[in-house]
Amino acid sequence: MSNDEITLTAGDAEVVLAPGNGGRVRSLRVGGRELLRQGERFGCFPMVPWCGRIRDGKFRNGGTVHQMPLNSPPHAIHGTVRDGAWRVARADGTEAVLTYDLVAPWPYPGRVTQVAALTEDSLTLTMSVETYESSFPAQIGWHPWFNRNLDGEDVRLDFSPAWQEERGDDHLPTGNRVEPGPGPWDDCFAMPGGVDVTLTWPGLLELKVAGREEWVVVYDEQPEAVCVEPQTGPPDGLNTLPRLVTPIEPLEATTTWTWRRL
Template sequence: MITLGRGKFELDIAPDFGGAITRFEMAGKPVMRPVKPGETNVLEMCSFPLVPYANRIAGGIFDFGGRTYRLPLNFGEHPHSLHGHGWQAPWKVEVLSRDRLSLVFEHAADAWDWAYTAEQVFTMTEDGMVLALTLKNRADKPMPYSLGVHPYFPRRPGSTLKASVKGMWLADETMLPTDLVEAGRLVDLNAGQVVSKAPFVDNTFTGWQGPAIITQPELGLEIALTASDNSAFLHAFMPEGADFFCAEPTTAMPNAFNRSESPEVTGAKVLAPGAAVSLEMRIAVRAL
């Protein structure tokens, strides 16, 4: 476990467990959901990286460059490949100081037939933290990709999520996107959604323009979540009855590699050999 700190803020990261965040607090109050001591399941932690693809690939199968790729199903009995490799791998510490940490993950070509390097740089700021997730294609051929970050926030009776979004993708029973509809079909993020009053949500919202504002009246905190311009998608996960919810910046929608719409709609992009791309997430916190 590595602890970073600056001012009122402390951040714990577990390099061996997906390079995940395990604690983020302001003056002892949880900015991200509390994690049980000794927890090793990345899905029970505060946040983890989505690299080299975000969310789901249907059946783990996609076509690219005239070839069909078949990826392992990596999430129990779930029928789709989920969240890439980084969240299930150890990361190596490259740079460490009191308020900054760089972690690196190297992937050799396998079923995902591209070698790549991923880096996470955590930087503490006066009002919170910044996470930069970078992907570099080390293969000699173009690589499809999407990036994301998967933060979990405490859910209290008054917890509210507000974000400027234009549309929302409905999803089937396995949470693959089906139809693009108006943003307010399930929840109203534009007006501000009280999470405890939401139905089950595991959907991607389009046309996101930050910040996403998370208000936590019971904790006396307001959180502003912003991301770099290449993240026009905000994936919301609000399981009914849970003590958490997620607001996930991503560069593409789920199953983007298999969609017939244009890359401008899906977010599916291609990284040239030797090229790199980054997604930056900033979390700023103030006391109410």
């Protein structure tokens, strides 16, 4: 375990944050059970300043087209902040504040702040992107890898989206809205009333992922884990549904995970 990890505890819940590894939540244990897939790339990482894939790694801001590195060819995926080391602004027993200053290859200066707050039955993650200079499009999201199986029980997913974004062969939304279909998924769903997804490990634990954001990507194509990713826009949203960060208006988002024993 590296020195810079931060442990939060409340009741029998424990969260370990790894500022040095992309500001991710490395571990979430409830009653001694690890809920997140373990490993350098897993846990739950923040997706900023974009979520999911950008088509061909290109996005436009006004008349300027920017090219991001194609880290998931032919696209760019999941932002830049998961690859960097974050700073710890403040940490106590149940809450921590981490910051990250946007740097190249992202072309605009800005600061990302993430707050993790733990109670006995919930973890709330809040993120903001702010700038004091040029305005730019951005997205905020989280990419948790929940363990599919706990103590021999496979997780069940329950959610009622308004629609599913039709997925093209390039894994990006085509722009068509379709009836939500059965999994396995690597798909984006719209929940205009706010993200509300329940993960249930029968007889053990129920965990609800909720927030005001209207978009969630569900990814369950791997045997080890299930991802439920709340975000401020769909994949390729920098191009199709941009949210502008300006000197007077930051972009902010929150997700709360609440659990209970069964």
